[in-house]
Amino acid sequence: MIINMVEGATEAEIQHIIDSVVLCGYQPHVIRGTERTIVAAVGSGGNRAQLEALKSAPGVEDAIAISHPFKLVSRQVRKESSVVDVAGVKVGGEHIVIIAGPCSVESREQMLETAIGVKKAGARMLRGGAYKPRTSPYDFQGLGVEALKILAEARKVTGLPVVTEVMSTEDVDLISEYADVLQVGARNMQNFALLRRLAKAERPILLKRGPSATVKEWLLAAEYLLAGGNSQVILCERGIKTFETELRNTFDLAAIALAKELSHLPVIADPSHGTGRRSLVSATSKAAIAVGADGLIVEVHPCPERALSDGPQSLTLAGFSAMVQSLSQPLRRVAELEMAATA
Numbered sequence: 001m002i003i004n005m006v007e008g009a010t011e012a013e014i015q016h017i018i019d020s021v022v023l024c025g026y027q028p029h030v031i032r033g034t035e036r037t038i039v040a041a042v043g044s045g046g047n048r049a050q051l052e053a054l055k056s057a058p059g060v061e062d063a064i065a066i067s068h069p070f071k072l073v074s075r076q077v078r079k080e081s082s083v084v085d086v087a088g089v090k091v092g093g094e095h096i097v098i099i100a101g102p103c104s105v106e107s108r109e110q111m112l113e114t115a116i117g118v119k120k121a122g123a124r125m126l127r128g129g130a131y132k133p134r135t136s137p138y139d140f141q142g143l144g145v146e147a148l149k150i151l152a153e154a155r156k157v158t159g160l161p162v163v164t165e166v167m168s169t170e171d172v173d174l175i176s177e178y179a180d181v182l183q184v185g186a187r188n189m190q191n192f193a194l195l196r197r198l199a200k201a202e203r204p205i206l207l208k209r210g211p212s213a214t215v216k217e218w219l220l221a222a223e224y225l226l227a228g229g230n231s232q233v234i235l236c237e238r239g240i241k242t243f244e245t246e247l248r249n250t251f252d253l254a255a256i257a258l259a260k261e262l263s264h265l266p267v268i269a270d271p272s273h274g275t276g277r278r279s280l281v282s283a284t285s286k287a288a289i290a291v292g293a294d295g296l297i298v299e300v301h302p303c304p305e306r307a308l309s310d311g312p313q314s315l316t317l318a319g320f321s322a323m324v325q326s327l328s329q330p331l332r333r334v335a336e337l338e339m340a341a342t343a
């Protein structure tokens with residue numbers, strides 16, 4: 001249930017609603033917007049009828065039952081889009097934010113060359129895996145702490161904030177010392193112990209959609225973070241499993257538009273994992289932006305053929321630069337409109 005306070009509701013009226021929500025057996029979450037305050041009543045098993053009766057309490061404009069199972073991430077709770085501020089880089093604001101870097105941090109030289117190159121080309125954040133979720137235990141697993149130190153150096157050299165994946169609750173504190181954003185990988189989207197722990201972390205979270213997760217499940221995973229106290233969440237579509245075998249994943253563009261419609265959280269797109277093919281990254285990036293993505297996370301390697309993970313989907317530095325340039329070019333025009341304009 002969402003309790004919408006009137007514009008200019010007094011602090012006493014807001015506090016009365018917060019106290020009443022608790023008395024009804026729900027947890028109150030207060031969202032203070034520029035114009036009005038909203039109190040979301042979260043939980044189950046409370047007295048719903050008593051809660052609905054708060055519609056007539058002083059200072060309340062309306063109380064709306066929520067049809068979706070997620071609440072705090074919902075646009076019904078917060079109409080304005082949320083902006084996640086990562087060390088001054090605003091994700092979900094006016095501009096598209098591009099995050100770029102290698103799949104895995106492999107060496108100091110590789111990471112620094114990539115970081116300097118992608119910054120020059122227009123990236124506003126760096127990525128690089130230190131702890132890698134690999135399908136096979138025999139594949140490169142990441143350099144761990146050594147990679148975190150290299151990422152911190154790349155941030156120092158470029159001034160760009162760093163995103164890296166956290167796979168385990170045990171690593172959260174350590175990774176938080178080095179990284180600006182903690183990535184929850186696709187395979188961990190429903191690792192509820194990890195989500196609960198990250199809800200208490202003092203870092204924004206980049207939450208990837210699971211390869212077989214519905215949009216509802218994805219938003220419910222984000223709900224764990226918000227309900228636990230961390231509202232700094234960026235959603236990331238990275239492709240899902242379908243019957244298609246020519247592509248690594250099926251990049252679900254409609255899910256980006258749907259997530260933007262259902263949720264106020266910023267949504268970014270990962271066309272690298274979404275397609276698995278370097279040749280498709282630029283085109284699908286444009287498509288993602290066209291459907292409303294707030295940013296991109298793209299894999300870039302100075303020499304993809306030597307990459308220890310995800311070489312076939314990694315752009316070269318020159319390829320990345322060309323892609324960023326092409327993103328600013330307008331889409332093709334619709335024929336009729338062109339004719340009307342020249343008539």
Ligand code: PEP
Nearest residue numbers: 103185186187208238273
């Ligand atoms: C990655 O970002 O390199 C990664 C492993 O992503 P995902 O969890 O989407 O597969």
Ligand code: MN
Nearest residue numbers: 103299309310
């Ligand atoms: Mn990767």
